[in-house]
Amino acid sequence: MNIRPINEEYSVSGQIQPADLDEIKAMGFKSIVCHRPDGEEAGQPSFAEVEARAKELGLAIRHIPVGPMGVTPDAVAAMVDALDDFERPMLGYCRSGARSTATYEHSQRQR
Numbered sequence: 001m002n003i004r005p006i007n008e009e010y011s012v013s014g015q016i017q018p019a020d021l022d023e024i025k026a027m028g029f030k031s032i033v034c035h036r037p038d039g040e041e042a043g044q045p046s047f048a049e050v051e052a053r054a055k056e057l058g059l060a061i062r063h064i065p066v067g068p069m070g071v072t073p074d075a076v077a078a079m080v081d082a083l084d085d086f087e088r089p090m091l092g093y094c095r096s097g098a099r100s101t102a103t104y105e106h107s108q109r110q111r
Helices: 018-026 047-056 073-085 098-110
Strands: 010-013 031-034 060-063 090-093
Touching: 010 098, 018 047, 031 047, 031 073, 047 060, 060 073, 073 098, 090 098
Parallel strands: 010 090, 031 060, 031 090
Antiparallel strands: none
């Protein structure tokens, strides 16, 4: 897990595993947004698996998949909603962190 801060309220990471969530919570994150579609790669945990453990730990979590079409207006609107609804600091993740970064950057232009 390679968490990279974008600013004080938002960081990004590549794919996380359910077992990573204890450490993520211990690092002080309050919420998580997944930008990776399910089934993108063999062996990737499903959003439901990550979500179940996050909820056990009291972390807010939302799935805003960004697929081959790139960052869509719907994804940006959903990210704005997540930022309005969730406590921060927030962690966004996808395969490498690039889609999570781009979606956040686009959402900042809408706020």
